Amino acid sequence: MSAADATRAQVLPKTTLPKKTRTPREKKKWTPGEIVVMAVLSVLVIAVAAPVFYALLQSFRSYSEITIDPMGLPTAFTLDNYIALFQQTDYAEALLNTLIITVGTVVLLVAIVPMAAYGIERVGGWTGRFLYVLFIAGLMIPFQVRMIPLVKGFNDVGLYSTLTAVILVHLGGAASFGILLYCSFIKGIPIEVEEAAHVDGAGRLRTFWLIVFPMLMPVTSAFVIIQALGLWNDFFVPLVFLDSSSAGTINVAINRMIGLLTSQWQLIYTGAILAIIPSVAIFAGFQRYFIKGMSVGAVKG
Amino acid sequence: MSDQSSMEGGVGVASATALLPGDSPLHAAPETRPPALPRRGRLGIAGRGRLVLLGFVAPALVIYLLMVIVPSLQSVQLSFTNWDGISEGYDYVGTKNYQDILTDDRFWNAVRNTLVLGLGSAVVINIIALVAALMLDRLNHLQGLFRTAVYLPALVSAFIMATIWKYLLNYNFGSVNSVLRDLGLPDWARDWLGDSSIVVWVILFITCFTLGGNTTLIYLANLQSVPQELLEAARIDGAGAWKVFWNVTWPMIAGAITVNMTLAMIAGWVIFDQVMVLTSGGPGFVSETMAFFIYKVGFGEYRAGFGSAAAVVLFIVVIISTVGANAYMRKREIQA
Numbered sequence: 301m302s303a304a305d306a307t308r309a310q311v312l313p314k315t316t317l318p319k320k321t322r323t324p325r326e327k328k329k330w331t332p333g334e335i336v337v338m339a340v341l342s343v344l345v346i347a348v349a350a351p352v353f354y355a356l357l358q359s360f361r362s363y364s365e366i367t368i369d370p371m372g373l374p375t376a377f378t379l380d381n382y383i384a385l386f387q388q389t390d391y392a393e394a395l396l397n398t399l400i401i402t403v404g405t406v407v408l409l410v411a412i413v414p415m416a417a418y419g420i421e422r423v424g425g426w427t428g429r430f431l432y433v434l435f436i437a438g439l440m441i442p443f444q445v446r447m448i449p450l451v452k453g454f455n456d457v458g459l460y461s462t463l464t465a466v467i468l469v470h471l472g473g474a475a476s477f478g479i480l481l482y483c484s485f486i487k488g489i490p491i492e493v494e495e496a497a498h499v500d501g502a503g504r505l506r507t508f509w510l511i512v513f514p515m516l517m518p519v520t521s522a523f524v525i526i527q528a529l530g531l532w533n534d535f536f537v538p539l540v541f542l543d544s545s546s547a548g549t550i551n552v553a554i555n556r557m558i559g560l561l562t563s564q565w566q567l568i569y570t571g572a573i574l575a576i577i578p579s580v581a582i583f584a585g586f587q588r589y590f591i592k593g594m595s596v597g598a599v600k601g
Numbered sequence: 602m603s604d605q606s607s608m609e610g611g612v613g614v615a616s617a618t619a620l621l622p623g624d625s626p627l628h629a630a631p632e633t634r635p636p637a638l639p640r641r642g643r644l645g646i647a648g649r650g651r652l653v654l655l656g657f658v659a660p661a662l663v664i665y666l667l668m669v670i671v672p673s674l675q676s677v678q679l680s681f682t683n684w685d686g687i688s689e690g691y692d693y694v695g696t697k698n699y700q701d702i703l704t705d706d707r708f709w710n711a712v713r714n715t716l717v718l719g720l721g722s723a724v725v726i727n728i729i730a731l732v733a734a735l736m737l738d739r740l741n742h743l744q745g746l747f748r749t750a751v752y753l754p755a756l757v758s759a760f761i762m763a764t765i766w767k768y769l770l771n772y773n774f775g776s777v778n779s780v781l782r783d784l785g786l787p788d789w790a791r792d793w794l795g796d797s798s799i800v801v802w803v804i805l806f807i808t809c810f811t812l813g814g815n816t817t818l819i820y821l822a823n824l825q826s827v828p829q830e831l832l833e834a835a836r837i838d839g840a841g842a843w844k845v846f847w848n849v850t851w852p853m854i855a856g857a858i859t860v861n862m863t864l865a866m867i868a869g870w871v872i873f874d875q876v877m878v879l880t881s882g883g884p885g886f887v888s889e890t891m892a893f894f895i896y897k898v899g900f901g902e903y904r905a906g907f908g909s910a911a912a913v914v915l916f917i918v919v920i921i922s923t924v925g926a927n928a929y930m931r932k933r934e935i936q937a
């Protein structure tokens with residue numbers, strides 16, 4: 301719980317204030333001030349989104365158009381770049397790799413992290429406290445600190461430059477945040493429900509997956525979305541753990557194109573746009589959970 | 602937020618039955634454990650039940666230990682060696698790597714860049730995000746639409762944003778220079794990423810394009826939990842907009858400021874994507890950050906022992922700055 305909540309509780313004893321003084325939003329009138337605020341916000345959004353929109357337009361330009369006028373706007377829309385990207389580069393394979401890493405990591409995280417958080421909370425006492433602190437400490441260990449020994453270790457066991465290595469590295473990195481998020485939620489689940497299940501003869505495992513896990517759905521949605529976006533957008537981990545014999549992930553593939561295809565920026569832009577689309581789709585589909593998850597995660601952090 | 606009451610209910614149950622651990626160590630709460638309830642036969646405490654629960658933790662714990670804790674400790678060990686990153690063997694060289702780092706101008710340049718980029722982007726992003734959140738909070742119409750619009754750019758990763766800007770900043774045909782020439786300002790056009798006197802500031806500018814969306818959402822969530830009654834009371838008492846903000850809203854969102862500044866600082870210490878894509882640390886070593894320095898030294902220059910020592914230094918800096926900043930800001934919250 302944030303200190304803001306605590307402060308509010310002190311400043312505002314419930315009994316001293318009328319409860320409903322807030323005017324319902326929909327009855328409010330449009331004011332000039334509000335229109336100004338909207339205009340300012342629009343300018344801000346356009347300023348940040350302009351480069352992306354420009355990249356989108358560039359991805360529809362033909363190669364000849366780019367050669368004549370490298371920075372102009374498209375005169376005719378063509379999908380040639382999208383076709384060329386898949387024919388001339390191994391972007392398709394990189395896309396598949398990225399998908400495997402994202403989905404694989406998220407599925408495994410959901411399989412192990414909520415259960416671990418439940419175990420930590422319910423075992424309690426000194427043991428629970430120690431395990432909690434051990435996991436949370438990971439939040440302060442930068443990836444750079446562990447990457448050199450990890451490369452060495454994966455080399456020793458023959459897993460270097462495999463998707464398995466990338467997934468394992470991500471699992472370790474995401475565990476800390478997951479434990480933090482889940483533990484603060486599990487605290488709020490009344491234990492009587494579990495005891496009832498226990499009396500009815502359900503074991504721990506059944507109680508967890510059938511009773512507790514469904515109650516954790518709001519956290520799980522937020523956790524999955526935050527992780528999926530982060531994994532999809534990640535560049536550093538696959539850069540370090542996938543060597544040039546692999547197609548890499550989409551970001552690694554685009555990075556290689558910057559080195560190899562410097563005269564074909566329209567292909568690089570096309571790859572960049574394709575990399576953004578799934579993020580937007582994930583966000584559009586789960587927006588409600590996402591915003592809730594972001595704010596909950598922050599307030600609990 | 603919405604689960605707040607249920608959370609408190611949970612803690613209440615915990616102290617009543619003595620089955621839950623005390624509050625998490627991060628928020629020390631007074632422990633009111635009733636004495637000596639019979640433990641045996643209750644869930645999750647005695648004998649076999651305890652083992653089952655520890656079994657629940659085991660898979661995550663094993664992966665976490667193997668992927669985070671053990672390699673971090675190995676990094677400390679490697680930092681005392683002259684390992685090149687590929688050979689089978691290596692020798693222990695004592696504190697030589699650390700001595701070399703502390704006298705290496707290139708390392709201190711990377712530290713300076715990390716400070717400029719990390720703290721600079723944290724401050725700029727937080728100010729812009731707070732202003733954006735305050736404006737969003739004031740909207741009575743179309744708030745959802747604008748909230749989504751403000752967030753959308755944050756879905757573009759730091760890597761992709763840097764890739765797009767690399768093209769826009771190209772000296773010969775990039776849009777930035779073209780626009781400047783078209784505007785009749787050809788003197789302003791320059792090699793943005795190749796000019797060592799400005800390159801770090803250019804990277805800072807591009808870094809500020811990412812992360813703003815998340816920060817805005819966190820501020821907005823906290824602003825909307827500030828009770829309207831309090832704001833109205835202040836207005837009735839004759840406070841102007843600035844006074845209301847400074848004396849009511851600002852103290853109320855102190856928690857969000859702590860969270861956002863801490864998150865931004867942690868992100869700032871490990872800035873890598875932008876440097877890798879835009880300049881590869883160049884020209885020369887001018888635009889290297891600590892994260893990039895460790896990557897380059899460890900893998901590009903076959904000095905893994907030296908890179909490990911730099912990583913250990915980074916780790917110490919992150920811990921001190923995170924814990925220190927958090928302690929300072931939490932203290933400020935209580936005063937506020």
